[in-house]
Amino acid sequence: MTSFNTTSLLDLDYKPKLPKNKRIGIGIIGAGAIVQACHLPAYKMAGFNVVGVYDLDKKRAESAADEFGLKLVFESLEQLLKQPEIEVVDIAIPAKFQRDVVEQVAAAGKHILCQKPLAETFEEAKRIVDTVKKADVKAAVNQQMRWSPGISASRSIVRRGLLGEVTQASIQVNVLTEWEQWPWITKINRLEVMYHSIHYLDSIRSVLGVSPEYIYADGAKFPGQKSVGETRTMIHMKFPGETRGFIHDNHNNFAEQEDWYAQFRFEGTEGIIKGTNGALYNYPVGTEDTIQYMSKQIDPSHWFAPKLEGRWFPDAFMGPMGELLLAIEENREPVNSVADNLNTIRMVLASYLSMEENRPVYLDEFK
Numbered sequence: 001m002t003s004f005n006t007t008s009l010l011d012l013d014y015k016p017k018l019p020k021n022k023r024i025g026i027g028i029i030g031a032g033a034i035v036q037a038c039h040l041p042a043y044k045m046a047g048f049n050v051v052g053v054y055d056l057d058k059k060r061a062e063s064a065a066d067e068f069g070l071k072l073v074f075e076s077l078e079q080l081l082k083q084p085e086i087e088v089v090d091i092a093i094p095a096k097f098q099r100d101v102v103e104q105v106a107a108a109g110k111h112i113l114c115q116k117p118l119a120e121t122f123e124e125a126k127r128i129v130d131t132v133k134k135a136d137v138k139a140a141v142n143q144q145m146r147w148s149p150g151i152s153a154s155r156s157i158v159r160r161g162l163l164g165e166v167t168q169a170s171i172q173v174n175v176l177t178e179w180e181q182w183p184w185i186t187k188i189n190r191l192e193v194m195y196h197s198i199h200y201l202d203s204i205r206s207v208l209g210v211s212p213e214y215i216y217a218d219g220a221k222f223p224g225q226k227s228v229g230e231t232r233t234m235i236h237m238k239f240p241g242e243t244r245g246f247i248h249d250n251h252n253n254f255a256e257q258e259d260w261y262a263q264f265r266f267e268g269t270e271g272i273i274k275g276t277n278g279a280l281y282n283y284p285v286g287t288e289d290t291i292q293y294m295s296k297q298i299d300p301s302h303w304f305a306p307k308l309e310g311r312w313f314p315d316a317f318m319g320p321m322g323e324l325l326l327a328i329e330e331n332r333e334p335v336n337s338v339a340d341n342l343n344t345i346r347m348v349l350a351s352y353l354s355m356e357e358n359r360p361v362y363l364d365e366f367k
C-alpha cells in the first residue's frame, strides 16, 4: 500500500470563506420563511452585521427582528436604502418581484445578494445583470448549495486533481416533499427544476467548473398531485468531451423515510467521490452530509471518509453572502455573480424547453 499523508487528505477545506471585516452593514428585504429559517441563523453563526429588515408585512419583519436581535425594522424600501450603515442588501422575496427591487437597490449604490432563482425568464435575468453593471455595484446570487459541506468538499477534491479527468456527475434524490407548505409554489407551471433541481444544476456546474453544451430533460407529475407543475424530473447533461451529468429527482416517495435517499457521485479517470445530502435525511431535522472518496493516485483500495461538519440548511447560507462580502473587500467579482448565474438560468430554461419540445437544447440558444 502507498504511504500517504492522511491529515491533508482528510482536510478538505470545504467551509465557507468569510471576510476579514464582518462589520459591513447588511439590510434584508423580505422576512419570510427562508430568511427566518436559514439566512438569519447562518449570518448569526458567521458573525455578519445585519442592521435591519423590511417586509411588506411589517409583523413578519418585527418577528424576525425580535428573534434575531436586529435593531431596525424599516417602514419602506426607500427608508432601508437611505440607511447609511447598510452597504449590502439581501433580497429574499419571490423571483417575480426581484428585478424591480434590484433596480431600486442598485440605483441607491448598494451591493446586492439576489435570491434564487435570479429570474424566471432569461430576459429578466439579463436585465438584472445589465442593471447592476451600469450601477457599478457588486451583485451575487444566493445559490447556496455550492457551499453545502458535501458539494463544497467534492469541489475541493476535484480541484486537487484526485479524480483525474471527470467523466460523470450525478445527483439522485427520492423523497416526499409537501409543496403545500409553500402555497404559491403549488400554483406555478414550472416547479421542480425552477425551485429545487436548480440547486443541483448549479452545484454540478460549480464542482465541474464548466457548463454543459446541451441538456435533455423530462418532467412529470404524480397522478392526483395538488401542484400544477412537475414534481419528478430527469435531466441529462452533455459536457464538453466525455463528461456527462445526470439528475434524477422524485418528490413523490410515499414510503417511510428509511427508504428516502439524496446522493451525489462524481467519477473520473482516477477516482470516485460518493456522498449524501444530509438535509434530506431525518427530514425536516436533517443530519450531517457524508462523503467518501478514493483515488488511484493514492490507493485504489482505500476509501477516505472525512467527517463533514455543518448542513446544507442553514450553514451553506454563510457561503453566498460570505463570498459577496469577500469580493467587496478584495474589490473583485464574486464567483456567484449575477453574470455567472446566467449559465445556471440557461440550464434551468434549457431543461424546460427540452421537456416542451422533446429534444436536446443547447445552452447557447439563450442569448
Ligand SMILES: NC(=O)c1ccc[n+]([C@@H]2O[C@H](COP(=O)([O-])OP(=O)(O)OC[C@H]3O[C@@H](n4cnc5c(N)ncnc54)[C@H](O)[C@@H]3O)[C@@H](O)[C@H]2O)c1
Binding pocket: 029, 030, 031, 032, 033, 034, 035, 054, 055, 056, 057, 060, 092, 093, 094, 095, 097, 101, 115, 116, 117, 142, 143, 144, 182, 195
Ligand atoms: N436560496 C434558497 O435555497 C431558497 C430556499 C427557499 C426559498 N427561496 C426563495 O426565497 C424567496 C422567499 O421564499 P420564502 O419561502 O421565504 O417565502 P415567504 O412567502 O415565506 O416570504 C416572502 C416574504 O417576502 C415578502 N415580500 C414580498 N414582496 C416583497 C417586497 N416587494 N418588498 C418587501 N417584502 C416583500 C412577503 O411579505 C413575505 O414575508 C422565494 O423566491 C424562494 O424561491 C430560496
